[in-house]
Amino acid sequence: MADSVFAHVVRAPEDPILGVTVAYNKDSSPVKVNLGVGAYRTEEGKPLVLNVVRRAEQMLVNDTSRVKEYLSITGLADFNKLSAKLIFGADSPAIKENRVTTVQCLSGTGSLRVGAEFLARHYHEHTIYIPQPTWGNHPKIFTLAGLSVKYYRYYDPATRGLDFQGLLDDLTAAPSGAIVLLHACAHNPTGVDPTIDQWEKIRKLMRSKGLLPFFDSAYQGFASGNLDADAQSVRMFVADGGECLAAQSYAKNMGLYGERVGALSIVCKDSNVASKVESQLKMVIRPMYSNPPIHGASIVATILKDRQMYDEWTVELKAMADRIISMRQQLYDAMQARGTPGDWSHIIKQIGMFTFTGLNVEQVSFMTREYHIYMTSDGRISMAGLSSRTVPHLADAMHAAVTRTA
Ligand SMILES: Cc1ncc(COP(=O)(O)O)c(C=O)c1O
Numbered sequence: 036m037a038d039s040v041f042a043h044v045v046r047a048p049e050d051p052i053l054g055v056t057v058a059y060n061k062d063s064s065p066v067k068v069n070l071g072v073g074a075y076r077t078e079e080g081k082p083l084v085l086n087v088v089r090r091a092e093q094m095l096v097n098d099t100s101r102v103k104e105y106l107s108i109t110g111l112a113d114f115n116k117l118s119a120k121l122i123f124g125a126d127s128p129a130i131k132e133n134r135v136t137t138v139q140c141l142s143g144t145g146s147l148r149v150g151a152e153f154l155a156r157h158y159h160e161h162t163i164y165i166p167q168p169t170w171g172n173h174p175k176i177f178t179l180a181g182l183s184v185k186y187y188r189y190y191d192p193a194t195r196g197l198d199f200q201g202l203l204d205d206l207t208a209a210p211s212g213a214i215v216l217l218h219a220c221a222h223n224p225t226g227v228d229p230t231i232d233q234w235e236k237i238r239k240l241m242r243s244k245g246l247l248p249f250f251d252s253a254y255q256g257f258a259s260g261n262l263d264a265d266a267q268s269v270r271m272f273v274a275d276g277g278e279c280l281a282a283q284s285y286a287k288n289m290g291l292y293g294e295r296v297g298a299l300s301i302v303c304k305d306s307n308v309a310s311k312v313e314s315q316l317k318m319v320i321r322p323m324y325s326n327p328p329i330h331g332a333s334i335v336a337t338i339l340k341d342r343q344m345y346d347e348w349t350v351e352l353k354a355m356a357d358r359i360i361s362m363r364q365q366l367y368d369a370m371q372a373r374g375t376p377g378d379w380s381h382i383i384k385q386i387g388m389f390t391f392t393g394l395n396v397e398q399v400s401f402m403t404r405e406y407h408i409y410m411t412s413d414g415r416i417s418m419a420g421l422s423s424r425t426v427p428h429l430a431d432a433m434h435a436a437v438t439r440t441a
Pocket of ligand 1: 073141143145170218253
């Protein structure tokens with residue numbers, strides 16, 4: 036038999052985040068814990084489907100008038116309108132003035148990709164500044180879409196907080212018109228967000244230099260438990276009348292990970308521009324995947340348009356956020372109780388799904404080897420994967436890693 040025509044293909048490395056789960060699945064230890072992947076787990080360590088999502092799905096199934104026709108290229112119209120209201124606020128002037136175009140995309144990742152391709156085709160500046168560090172998929176998404184990726188300083192390892200001056204200096208040095216990727220809240224992987232005051236300074240600087248904001252909103256409501264509070268950064272930039280892009284994901288805040296439901300909005304100066312922009316977004320989407328799937332967007336629209344279901348969602352969302360916040364406290368208390376050297380207050384100061392522990396590559400591999408705890412090599416742990424039962428084991432592992440490795 037002749038060799039395969041693909042024999043020369045070189046094996047690609049595992050995705051650094053999803054690869055953690057691959058390694059975890061291979062471990063037969065009963066005490067193993069997976070803190071790698073960014074998905075919510077209950078106190079019992081199980082994935083969660085929200086009650087309100089189950090109820091919406093039941094309603095959709097029972098409605099025999101529903102059919103499975105293709106959606107339009109831009110997706111479900113109700114879903115798009117409701118998603119824009121959710122992120123920009125119900126009384127947003129930009130929405131009232133019809134200068135926002137929103138298209139349904141394949142979760143947060145797909146929304147970022149469609150936005151990036153649109154910018155590569157129609158925006159004059161092809162450089163996008165992304166925070167250092169950032170979600171590992173960002174540089175790949177933007178590079179493949181045809182943008183040129185540069186970094187701005189974001190995290191200061193010394194304080195385990197924001198390198199605000201570094202951020203301002205790097206954005207000041209960016210060429211006018213450059214695109215800037217901003218995490219709307221719950222920065223991944225650091226859990227470090229600017230304060231409102233700092234956001235205001237970033238906004239002023241960016242507007243004065245004509246830098247174009249591209250918000251990635253993967254955690255609205257999941258960070259603080261409050262949907263409005265978590266959208267404040269975005270709303271500040273929209274309130275000044277300027278233009279911006281926003282990618283929304285319903286993976287975390289509605290637990291719709293595998294349904295791949297999200298939206299890309301582009302806020303424009305006027306409605307005429309917005310409608311031309313939308314016509315070109317269709318040109319990006321049609322040859323890419325033609326049109327988005329119907330089920331997840333129908334679930335979201337069902338929940339967002341019904342007052343009672345919306346309220347029920349906010350209660351369930353807050354419960355997820357609160358459980359994560361309580362895990363932070365429990366882990367911090369456990370570190371204090373063990374007298375682990377160092378300042379661990381960043382565990383309770385950081386926000387959202389992840390804690391950027393400050394543990395180094397060696398300490399991480401020590402914890403995996405000796406304690407069967409799995410996390411990304413940058414020391415990021417998913418607080419959503421922790422429970423009261425696993426906190427003591429993690430604290431033991433962290434204590435040992437800090438005191439027994441160099
Ligand atoms: C910062 C950030 N952006 C975007 C996403 C995209 O997620 P999805 O495509 O599942 O909505 C994630 C998921 O982990 C994320 O952390």
